[in-house]
Amino acid sequence: MTDFDFLKQKAFETRKETLNLAKISSGFRLASSLSSVEIFIALYYGGILKFNSKNPKLEERDRLIISKGHGSISLYPILADLGFFDKTELKKISQPDSFLGDIPDTRIPGFETINGALGHGLGVACGVALALKNKKSDSKIFVLMGDGEFYEGAVWEAIMFAGHHKLDNLILIIDNNKISMLDYCKNIIDLSPIEEKFKNFGWITKKSDGHNVEELFNNLFSLKNNKDICPKVLIAETIKGKGVKQLEGDVLCHIKSLKNEEIDKAIKELIL
């Protein structure tokens, strides 16, 4: 039985730790990293993702490619908490002797790929999915993408490819926070209805509140165990900057940095 109160507690702590990281490095994408917190919690603490923190390259692990690389700084405290690397590393984020940068790379135990440039993760995941099938592996390949990445044409090459090749070991999670760098996605090029688009390419789709750990867990569990011969996508409806009043609802929150006193205030205002 999954303890959802425990997951909520972990989400609260992760959000707090991510804000603390923003006091050390003001350069990373805070708002984008806050929208994906509960997705990471469900994957890592909910037991959806098979991993071994002491042997991150374990062949039997599930793979996770984070295509929105910049928006995954909230994974740093999670990986440290789970023992992928020492917690003292967090205090050195973006310092000269650290491997934790404003955009993660593969020197960090637990990161499979480097994804500073957007729209690449799903295509690479298609190759991983083919490889796992060839190995007759039970492992799954998860991908986390931001909705803003859908403007990259290569993403659609990969969506078509995965559908055609029935990559049933591939599970895509869209952190659908609805805001790109300069505007709401619906004002740039409206992506809706995103679910219908995936259905047309032969994917199984599900939608979830992207901040409700129980709903996220149930949907991911269901997709991971779904035996249909096709790729799967979970559209997680999220809020960019979730949990921080100054970021939530600000269309330009992607590029917003907070002063230390604003961060302290935001931490005090976090709700479990």
Add this chain to the structure above:
Amino acid sequence: MNNIENKILIRSMRDVFIDALRIKMKENNRIFFVSADFGSPALDGLREEFKDRFINVGIAEQNLINVAAGLGLEGYIVYAYAIAPFITMRAYEQIRQNLSIASQINPINVNLIGVGAGLSYDMSGPTHHCLEDLSIMRLLPNFSVFSPSDWKLAENFIDYSINNNNPKYLRFDSKALPAIYENIENLDFENGFYELAKGDKICLISTGYMTHRALNTAKILNNIGVIDIFMLKSINENSLFDKIKNYKYIITIEEGFIGNGGLDSLVSKIILDYQSGIRLKRFGINDKYVFELGDRNYLHKLNKLDENSIINEINKLS
């Protein structure tokens, strides 16, 4: 080995390479072949035989590279295949992030086969000519760049490509060409070049198709050296300098843009690094695309890459 008269066997390097690869795929089930809807007579057999390890991604070079990178991450040896200008330039960022940058931390064995070196798709015009690839692919850290002048070199590169765990670019001509090399089973690809003829004051340094031009030129004139560079990256610079240090003139000949990072840049860097007084003359395509229509010989004449143009320049030197 350096019998420059050996011009009997005319074959396509891509077909010879794919035939050799097909044998390797039988022995080694960790080899994948991914194509961006591009074929060859030899490929028809391979894709029939290895239905589970041959993938056609469609006309989608970006996804070609990404799928290849994903397979490479999982430890597979991957050959990604497309027309040269498209596999390099359409997908340059995929190559940069997912192969070049990525393999600096975790080695990946992905081999990009680009068919259509230089002007080999002569009649197809500037979109299908590939004059930039030597420069832009040499630029990428962690990459090897292989530019064979004949099918024997291409065939012998198979083992090297399987055994060296890094991304590579293989620049193949689209035309069938005569063999230059003989008995090269033990060729050292790490050395990166081969001296086909020794000369007196002048040495021609060429790559790919242009090595055939260089050899023709050397047959007409006396005492001209010929060096074929087949690894544009990386080459043993000490060893190459040792071969060229006693020449007065070096002439580089390439079917690509000159002055911007290709073969001429490779050679001029070595001359500069060794503070040598060797004089350098460069043949290649100047800063313009080739719209004119005609066969390769005609296009070479227009761009002063034919034997007569090269000989005229040489006569001015001596």
